[in-house]
Amino acid sequence: MTERLVLCCGTPGRGDDGVGPAVAARLRAMAVPGLRVEAIPGEATALLAALEAHADVVLVDAALSGAAPGTVRVIDCGAGETVPVGRTASSHGFGVAEAIGLARALGSLPARCRIYAIEAEDFTIGGSLSPAVAAAAARVAAEIAAA
């Protein structure tokens, strides 16, 4: 079985930016065979290195697109879909969108690469997940585990 890497981006304690780590925690608790789960800040260089080294990658990150909080958008990068730059709400200026764009330009995008972009509501420092986003984290974790 090919190992599937799940990269959960974000920083706990920054409100809904912690949704990635929250999904990671749920997936780890499920102990799904063949699934490797990593919680990372979302820095582009580290993401690129991970993308290069795996054929099947799932990314989870908070997003801001104007949709209702907790809305989950799945972007199938492996099928050619692009990530809107500036829409993802990573806590760094050079994050998921840039990493995907660079990996595609450099020919190192994994054959299977999907992003779960979870619409965020609040990024208050010291804050926890808003209810809609916490519920979305549970749904996304279950969907990834079942895929």
Next chain:
Amino acid sequence: MADRTPKRRTIDVDVLARVEGEGALQLVIDGDQLRRCELSIFEPPRFFEALLRGRSYLEAPDITARICGICPVAYQMSAVHAMEDALGIAIPEPIRLLRRLLYCGEWIESHGLHIYLLHAPDFLGYEGGVEMAKDHPEAVKRGLALKKAGNDIVRCIGGREIHPINVRVGGFWRTPRRAELGTLVPTLSRARDLALETVRFVGAFDFPDVTRDYEFVALGGAGEYPFNEGRVLSSRGLDIPPRDYERHFAETHVRHSNALHSHRIGAGAYLTGPLARYSLNSRLLSPLARQAAADAGIGDTCHNPFRSIVVRAVEVLYALDEALRVIDAYQEPEAPFVEAPTRSGTGYACTEAPRGMLYHRYRLAEDGTIEEAKIVPPTSQNQPSIEDDLRAFVPAWLHLPDDALRHRAEHAVRNHDPCISCATHFLRLEVQRG
């Protein structure tokens, strides 16, 4: 009679916010005259100064690190050195070397990112690093490999690559074993080769033939290329200890920017950062870095801001050379940190962030509680000089169409790697014609 009112062009460049650095640029042009040039930066370090009041001196490095996701080490280093100045702590040589090594990591990370993904696209005619990667994949891979080598250093010593958690007043919470640092050597040796290629790569770009008569300000006089130590020197003869910084430099509020503007009292705008560090300390670079600079056409000093990309590449090469030297010389300290009783007093420090000198001052109560904090980041110090660059260069570009003029102006701003350059993809241009 023909209308002789000059045609007015207003070029606004707004930056949509992300976390690090929010800024905007406005040029107002009447006919062939540049009437106004304003760079606005909305970076809010003053909130941190207030946030620090009432906190323990031990918390300053971790709190101030959060000011910047690209150069957290700089904030940590200025914070711990200022606290050690206040408490009379002298750090042993292995700790000093480890801090130098940690700073090397940050310079490599920050400069590597700026050179390849933020600044090189300006020279090669691309909107950004992603577009450039399609035509120059090997160059971008080189930049990413350099960034990763810097990350490896910061993670090894600091615990993680962004906002490291291992820096402590008096030293580190935990110091690495020699063998742990040894694992970095193969990566850093390869990265040093890539850094040499980088100097050659950027040295071959086309540069506008311009210079400015900057007053350069950087640390120096410590017998080594500066990171954490030295006196504050200027190219016009200033030579002071960091504790005298506020006697010679002042910040003033300007209407168009949330960041204060710094100037040297009685002198005016000055420049800190790679051009200043290099021009005041180039003889202290390693032989490899000096030779690479000479081969790339950079003399002992550099007054052309467009060539700052070459100087950054030389600093990356030096940082890798220095990192390997430090790892070879490192002896594990007896204790990871030096402790001293708290006391009331004031501590001062300047260190060299990738973008330039970073000044911290803290006043402590008897029990080590921070009563007052002052932080002067490099972008605030460079802002007047960046505007002066535009005032000096834009008149020669006024014949250009708005798009080309906007690009040249943005390029000139990015020469100094202010925090807003990390938002290279989020610029919006508005042109209003009279």
